[in-house]
Amino acid sequence: MSLVNLAHVCSHLQNASKARLGLTSIPVSKMHVNIALGLQREGFLSSVTLGGSAPPRPFLLQAQADPEQFEKMAETLKVEPWHAYPTEAPTKGKSNTELALGKEQVHEVHVPENPARRRLWLGLKYWQNEPVLKNMKLVSKPTRRIWLTSEDLGRITRTRESSYVKGLTHPGECMFLTTDRGILEARECVERRLGGMALCRVW
Template identity: 50%
Template sequence: MSLVHLANTCSHLQNATKARLGLTSIPDTKFHLGLMLALQNSGFLSTVVRGGPTPPPAHNLLSHPSSSDPEHPIEQVTRHNISSRRLWLGLKYWNSSPVLEKMSLVSKPTRRIWMDVTGLQKLVLGKNSGYVKGMTRTGECLFVSTDRGILEARECVERKLGGMLICRVR
């Protein structure tokens, strides 16, 4: 898990929403995929599709791609094309403003922040825990890397899980 690459991804997504792009891509890693699927489950992204260096066809963005489609077969991942794999993300807008306004890292590459359930509970209730500010804005989410994958902080409190704070999204 590289937080340096995640910092680049956070600023890329912010810039893409400010530029009003409908589709953008980031490097395909397991960590990026887990975070982007968590963002999609929270409603910040419309689609997450694995693909190559060119954007996937529109029908792959709207539904599950079929491997039996003769026009657009699913490209198999090999050791020769692994570096060119991308995650294609569909960005969402509501009333001409981006749903994903700001995405910032909480843990930095030089300082990783781990929190237990009681600390996460304080953050969810809007109180500060340590030197991490609580979630006070409407629609704000905090994503946590746990041993069960990347989850939103409220879900971690429900499941009584702690972990490393990754990023804050609003």
């Protein structure tokens, strides 16, 4: 697991947000995908899509359902809102939700067969003329990995320095770690009492 590629991703995302890009792509790897999903969960990214060298078609340019069908769907949901969460097992290939609301529209994204040609497309966010993701930096370096215990993380998330890692002192700062339960945010690790290798910090 090289951290060099992650370092490239970090600086690329900083540069892309400085250039006010709406969509950018990074090479695909399991770690990148997990970090991108973590960033999306924390609200730094608007979308994470696997695609080829061409960006995925924007939502508004894809085929839309009829407005009448949308209206019908809205009315159904108003009366029976539980259909928004499909829970029951499908019967005869169709779930109850599908019967009630109609067929769900799935947008096809072309993913190349060749894994080397795949790219991960990330949607960047901006708020009040400011990028949401402004800084992204490696904590562990390719030549110096840093492993943190949950106690260390407790101190770090409370803005204190621990194990030569500076505390999360910027407002809204996040740190991602790779643990034996996957790539998690530092506060989640503290909650679950997990330690791991620090990857990057974002604010």
